[in-house]
Amino acid sequence: xxxxxxxxxxxxxxxxxxxxxxxxxxxxxxxxxxxxxxxxxxxxxxxxxxxxxxxxxxxxxxxxxxxxxxxxxxxxxxxxxxxxxxxxxxxxxxxxxxxxxxxxxxxxxxxxxxxxxxxxxxxxxxxxxxxxxxxxxxxxxxxxxxxxxxxxxxxxxxxxxxxxxxxxxxxxxxxxxxxxxxxxxxxxxxxxxxxxxxxxxxxxxxxxxxxxxxxxxxxxxxxxxxxxxxxxxxxxxxxxxxxxxxxxxxxxxxxxxxxxxxxxxxxxxxxxxxxxxxxxxxxxxxxxxxxxxxxxxxxxxxxxxxxxxxxxxxxxxx
Numbered sequence: 229x230x231x232x233x234x235x236x237x238x239x240x241x242x243x244x245x246x247x248x249x250x251x252x253x254x255x256x257x258x259x260x261x262x263x264x265x266x267x268x269x270x271x272x273x274x275x276x277x278x279x280x281x282x283x284x285x286x287x288x289x290x291x292x293x294x295x296x297x298x299x300x301x302x303x304x305x306x307x308x309x310x311x312x313x314x315x316x317x318x319x320x321x322x323x324x325x326x327x328x329x330x331x332x333x334x335x336x337x338x339x340x341x342x343x344x345x346x347x348x349x350x351x352x353x354x355x356x357x358x359x360x361x362x363x364x365x366x367x368x369x370x371x372x373x374x375x376x377x378x379x380x381x382x383x384x385x386x387x388x389x390x391x392x393x394x395x396x397x398x399x400x401x402x403x404x405x406x407x408x409x410x411x412x413x414x415x416x417x418x419x420x421x422x423x424x425x426x427x428x429x430x431x432x433x434x435x436x437x438x439x440x441x442x443x444x445x446x447x448x449x450x451x452x453x454x455x456x457x458x459x460x461x462x463x464x465x466x467x468x469x470x471x472x473x474x475x476x477x478x479x480x481x482x483x484x485x486x487x488x489x490x491x492x493x494x495x496x497x498x499x500x501x502x503x504x505x506x507x508x509x510x511x512x513x514x515x516x517x518x519x520x521x522x523x524x525x526x527x528x529x530x531x532x533x534x535x536x537x538x539x540x541x542x543x544x545x546x
Contacts, residue, residue, distance in 0.1 A: 231288035232281075233489070234497070235482025236273065236304065237315065237475070238262065238296030241335025241363060242448065243269035245277045246478040247285070248486065252322060256280040257475045259448075266296045267507050270303050275503035290497045291315075291485030293477050302526045302534035303507055305498035308481075308488045315480030317341050317348050320444045322483055323470035328440040331459065331467075332476075333429065333449035335363050340434045354433045365449065368421060372414065376452075383454025386419030422454040426462050441465055446473040505529060514538055 232255060237244040243266065245258040258277050262269045291308045292300040293315035301309040320327045321343065330341040342350040369376040383389075390407050407417050443465055449455055450473040459467050472479050489495065508527045513520050523543045526534040535545045 229286035230282075230284045232285050233482045233486040234277070234287050234290045234304070235315075235478040235480065235485060236270065236290075236292045236300045236306075237294040237312070237477030237481060238266050238270060238292065238300045239294045239312075239334060239336065239477075243273050243294075243296075244475040244478040245273040246472070246475050246482050247277060247281060247287075248479070248482045250288075250486065252483060252486070254472055254479065255285070257472060257478070259474055262296075266299055267303065267509065270296075270300050271503045271505075271507070274304060274500055278500040278503070287495065287497050287499075289485035289489035289495050291481035291483075291488070293481040298534070298536055299509070299526065303528075304502055305496040306485075307492070307496050308484050310481065310484055312477050313339070313341055313348065313351050313353075315477045315484065316446065317343060317480070318483050319472070319476040319480035320446065320470065321346055322479070323472070323476075324442055324444050324468050326442040327444045327468075329437075329443045331429070331434075331443065331445045332447040333445075333455070334447040335366075338429055338433050338447070340429075340437055340439075342437055350437065352433050352435075352437065354429075365421075365425070365452065365455075372418075374414070374418075380422070380452040380454035380456070382415050383419040383422045384457060386415040388416050389419035389423055390416050392417070392420040392424040419454060419458075422452070422458040423462075425455060426458040430462060439463060439465070443467050445469055446476045448474050450474070511537070514543060516542065 231250055233248050235246045241262060243260045243262045247255045249255055256277060258273055260269050260273050290304055290306045292306045293310050293312050297309050316330060316332055320330045328343055332339045337354055339353040341348060366376055390412050445459060445467045450469050506529050511522055511524045514523050519539050521538045523535060523537040525532055535543050538544055
């Protein structure tokens with residue numbers, strides 16, 4: 229059998245799954261929309277990834293990350309559960325060993341990770357404002373009637389990008405409409421929006437951070453050549469897009485699982501059959517103290533398999 233490692237990154241917008249070989253080569257990867265149903269997305273991801281694997285593949289270790297990492301870990305039987313900062317840094321370092329700055333923009337949030345000598349020394353996240361995220365670009369592309377895949381290419385055709393107020397989604401959208409009504413062409417407006425998103429990111433998420441090369445740009449928005457160009461122009465530095473830019477969290481989780489199993493042989497992975505199991509989530513409020521923690525229960529075929537959410541750890545079983 230061929231020992232391989234499974235990584236799952238569950239976010240609010242997407243659920244990504246990666247399987248790597250012992251050498252870290254990506255054998256197959258998958259990008260799914262979470263659509264507010266993470267349990268379904270995890271099960272579908274596990275089922276689909278199995279279809280892409282040869283019969284001789286044996287999952288020797290599993291890792292999960294993202295906002296739904298505990299949920300994914302409980303469902304598949306994860307060997308290691310890590311936050312997305314660690315997972316993204318591990319993947320970026322594996323793909324670009326000289327990396328010192330990671331720019332990451334996903335569907336619902338954005339982050340910057342600073343590494344020095346291969347170690348994370350600082351980071352910042354934006355989970356509040358949508359103006360610097362992929363979902364905002366999706367909304368504006370839909371409003372303009374332009375496929376998001378063509379958004380970046382159109383931006384590169386711009387000759388005179390207009391300045392869009394990018395500090396807030398409401399202001400940005402109203403500013404775009406105003407510029408359209410004034411007669412500016414679509415290419416210049418789209419390029420202006422790309423520049424506004426980058427300006428918003430650098431002035432907020434990256435504020436006060438020393439951005440040193442090598443600079444790696446990852447996350448789903450890295451596919452947008454307009455945003456790539458705007459970052460290059462703003463920073464006046466070369467930017468590297470890693471091969472697996474859209475699934476770096478899952479890749480990092482798989483790499484972490486591989487390294488963990490080296491020192492802790494024997495996986496907890498339940499098998500691909502979990503895609504056929506029935507999982508349910510419910511919650512209750514613990515009234516044991518004034519914290520009133522919301523405790524989450526995860527049940528498999530009606531049996532409690534995991535519980536978390538208490539600040540004191542009283543209820544946690546994962």
